Amino acid sequence: MLPREHSWSWLAVTVGVLLGVRPSACGDLSGARPNILLLMADDFGIGDIGCYGNNSIRTPNIDRLAEDGVTLTQHLAAASVCTPSRAAFLTGRYPLRSGMVSSNGYRVLQWTGVSGGLPTNETTFAKILKDRGYATGLIGKWHLGLNCDSSNDHCHHPLNHGFDHFYGMPFSMMGDCVHWELSEKRAGMEHKLNVCFQIMAFAALTLTAGKLTRLTSGSWTPVIWLTTAAFLFFMTSYFVGVLIVHADCFLMRNHTITEQPMHFQRTTSLILKEVSSFVQRNKHRPFLLFVSFLHVHTPLITTETFRGKSVHGLYGDNTEEMDWMLGQILDTLDMEGLTNSTLVYFTSDHGGSLEAQLRNHQYGGWNGIYKGGKGMGGWEGGIRVPGIFRWPGVLPAGRVIHEPTSLMDVFPTVVQLGGGEVPQDRVIDGRDLLPLLLGTVQHSDHEFLLHYCENLLHAVRWHQRDGGRLWKVHYRTPVFHPEGAGACYGRGVCPCSGDHVAHHDPPLLFDLSRDPAEAHALTPDTEPLFYQVTDTIARAVEAHRRTLSPVRLQLDTWGNIWTPWLQPCCGRFPLCWCDQEGDPGSLPAREN
Numbered sequence: 293m294l295p296r297e298h299s300w301s302w303l304a305v306t307v308g309v310l311l312g313v314r315p316s317a318c319g320d321l322s323g324a325r326p327n328i329l330l331l332m333a334d335d336f337g338i339g340d341i342g343c344y345g346n347n348s349i350r351t352p353n354i355d356r357l358a359e360d361g362v363t364l365t366q367h368l369a370a371a372s373v374c375t376p377s378r379a380a381f382l383t384g385r386y387p388l389r390s391g392m393v394s395s396n397g398y399r400v401l402q403w404t405g406v407s408g409g410l411p412t413n414e415t416t417f418a419k420i421l422k423d424r425g426y427a428t429g430l431i432g433k434w435h436l437g438l439n440c441d442s443s444n445d446h447c448h449h450p451l452n453h454g455f456d457h458f459y460g461m462p463f464s465m466m467g468d469c470v471h472w473e474l475s476e477k478r479a480g481m482e483h484k485l486n487v488c489f490q491i492m493a494f495a496a497l498t499l500t501a502g503k504l505t506r507l508t509s510g511s512w513t514p515v516i517w518l519t520t521a522a523f524l525f526f527m528t529s530y531f532v533g534v535l536i537v538h539a540d541c542f543l544m545r546n547h548t549i550t551e552q553p554m555h556f557q558r559t560t561s562l563i564l565k566e567v568s569s570f571v572q573r574n575k576h577r578p579f580l581l582f583v584s585f586l587h588v589h590t591p592l593i594t595t596e597t598f599r600g601k602s603v604h605g606l607y608g609d610n611t612e613e614m615d616w617m618l619g620q621i622l623d624t625l626d627m628e629g630l631t632n633s634t635l636v637y638f639t640s641d642h643g644g645s646l647e648a649q650l651r652n653h654q655y656g657g658w659n660g661i662y663k664g665g666k667g668m669g670g671w672e673g674g675i676r677v678p679g680i681f682r683w684p685g686v687l688p689a690g691r692v693i694h695e696p697t698s699l700m701d702v703f704p705t706v707v708q709l710g711g712g713e714v715p716q717d718r719v720i721d722g723r724d725l726l727p728l729l730l731g732t733v734q735h736s737d738h739e740f741l742l743h744y745c746e747n748l749l750h751a752v753r754w755h756q757r758d759g760g761r762l763w764k765v766h767y768r769t770p771v772f773h774p775e776g777a778g779a780c781y782g783r784g785v786c787p788c789s790g791d792h793v794a795h796h797d798p799p800l801l802f803d804l805s806r807d808p809a810e811a812h813a814l815t816p817d818t819e820p821l822f823y824q825v826t827d828t829i830a831r832a833v834e835a836h837r838r839t840l841s842p843v844r845l846q847l848d849t850w851g852n853i854w855t856p857w858l859q860p861c862c863g864r865f866p867l868c869w870c871d872q873e874g875d876p877g878s879l880p881a882r883e884n
């Protein structure tokens with residue numbers, strides 16, 4: 293649990309600092325609370341950013357944010373895939389606590405029309421800040437569920453989780469939204485439906501042949517049934533791509549569907565317009581705005597202005613476009629005179645996807661020196677993400693911090709900055725980052741961080757207090773395919789359990805302080821502290837397990853299966869089609 297008094301004293305420090313910066317707020321505590329702007333990229337690698345060492349991709353706006361603020365080099369997502377990582381971010385808790393994980397391989401919510409989602413009794417930082425008078429908005433991707441019992445009860449909707457404004461995709465960007473070859477669901481479903489079609493068609497033909505040659509007798513009824521079934525399977529496999537586009541690729545404003553399906557070429561400008569109008573509307577009160585980019589998830593939808601401009605193909609173009617969007621958003625703050633009263637944060641939900649590859653062309657992010665990527669339980673590349681905080685006049689400019697921190701830390705940090713209280717009736721795994729960011733303490737509050745894959749513990753890191761060494765153990769690791777490739781090519785995302793996962797007993801041990809790339813596993817022969825370290829970590833895991841209570845896993849079978857009556861539909865089901873968005877006008881030209 294969070295040491296409350298300790299945290300409050302830091303709030304006092306901040307308020308003091310702020311009063312110095314903004315004399316107009318003198319004596320008025322509410323006036324001292326900052327606006328909070330959280331920017332999250334989707335599937336973005338830590339190695340794709342100038343200020344994290346990339347010298348060929350252009351991210352001047354993210355770099356500027358880092359120059360003016362604090363950069364975290366060991367910032368960790370609570371999961372290596374979207375849904376659980378985002379649930380942990382919003383609640384400050386390991387996703388296993390809220391049940392936002394699976395145990396059967398369906399790692400994220402699979403459809404908009406499923407009943408699983410962020411449980412209504414979970415408390416997001418948005419809910420707490422809204423109760424403290426903040427205007428709260430979410431613009432962009434959600435992917436934390438929508439309905440429970442009907443197509444419009446919206447029990448898991450952002451507006452039911454503390455946001456009073458929502459504009460974006462309730463689901464997620466996907467290759468399937470544009471019938472792309474890199475398919476999340478379509479290709480697999482087409483294949484299964486085709487197999488069913490072939491079985492039915494073969495059976496129908498065999499029976500017909502038998503009857504025509506008088507080898508079998510009986511009525512024609514089974515033949516008619518088999519033919520009908522074959523026809524239905526064939527038609528469904530033919531249309532499944534279109535069905536997915538209508539089922540998942542749509543935009544909502546608050547509770548209303550505005551575009552089903554989406555017109556992707558205008559989405560970027562619609563999102564920017566929405567951000568700007570949210571800031572305009574709320575500039576006179578404290579606001580919390582979470583901009584959850586659809587970039588840089590496949591299919592990497594990029595406007596003409598940016599296509600073909602980077603030296604890293606479509607992925608690079610899309611990254612540079614996102615950086616430009618970020619610049620536009622920061623400019624909006626500047627123009628409204630809000631820069632010094634706004635805490636800005638930038639991160640990615642997890643690492644880049646190594647398997648997003650077609651014919652040896654890479655469409656996923658780059659995780660720098662770190663091993664592995666999206667979906668791979670404990671390997672650093674899937675969970676170590678960018679983390680930048682800027683608050684001019686309060687946070688030091690240009691500071692770099694190498695301590696372990698988590699995306700879950702944003703929860704207590706913004707709750708306390710907004711004058712709220714961290715819930716006391718549940719375990720919160722995040723820690724207030726403010727003292728570390730301000731430089732008033734040197735060490736992060738995280739001694740141990742656990743790295744789950746679905747509901748299974750894959751790895752644990754231990755930042756040793758005395759000596760400062762950074763240990764990491766892996767209990768399970770995905771078996772790469774082909775062997776030695778460093779990813780699971782041809783298998784989609786690596787699994788968390790089953791035949792393609794290796795178990796390690798004793799665990800694999802790395803000293804990240806010397807070997808951040810996890811290249812040299814230590815053994816009891818090479819590392820005299822081996823058993824001391826693995827035992828200490830095992831005891832910490834035991835202590836952690838005692839804080840877990842059983843909950844329903846939202847991402848398991850019944851919560852994660854497409855259910856017709858939960859499918860949101862604009863127009864008349866199953867013809868879900870509408871467009872209520874005018875032409876937002878063309879994008880302003882890029883300044884170069």
Ligand SMILES: *[C@@H]1O[C@H](CO)[C@@H](O)[C@H](O)[C@H]1NC(C)=O
Pocket residue numbers: 339340341345346347348349604607608656657658660
């Ligand atoms: C920069 O990013 C691109 C695109 O992901 C990647 O291919 C390249 O290797 C990166 N360069 C460095 C020096 O990290």
Ligand SMILES: *[C@@H]1O[C@H](CO)[C@@H](O)[C@H](O)[C@H]1NC(C)=O
Pocket residue numbers: 451456457458545546
């Ligand atoms: C819906 O959106 C508007 C702005 O577009 C906002 O003012 C309003 O508070 C939102 N929330 C609800 C519940 O209508």
Ligand SMILES: *[C@@H]1O[C@H](CO)[C@@H](O)[C@H](O)[C@H]1NC(C)=O
Pocket residue numbers: 632684685686
């Ligand atoms: C914002 O803060 C910076 C850093 O403290 C300061 O140099 C600048 O003058 C401030 N700007 C305004 C408009 O107060």
Ligand SMILES: *[C@@H]1O[C@H](CO)[C@@H](O)[C@H](O)[C@H]1NC(C)=O
Pocket residue numbers: 411413414718842843844
């Ligand atoms: C939310 O409700 C579920 C189901 O009743 C329960 O298992 C869980 O502990 C509750 N969570 C919190 C944080 O109260």
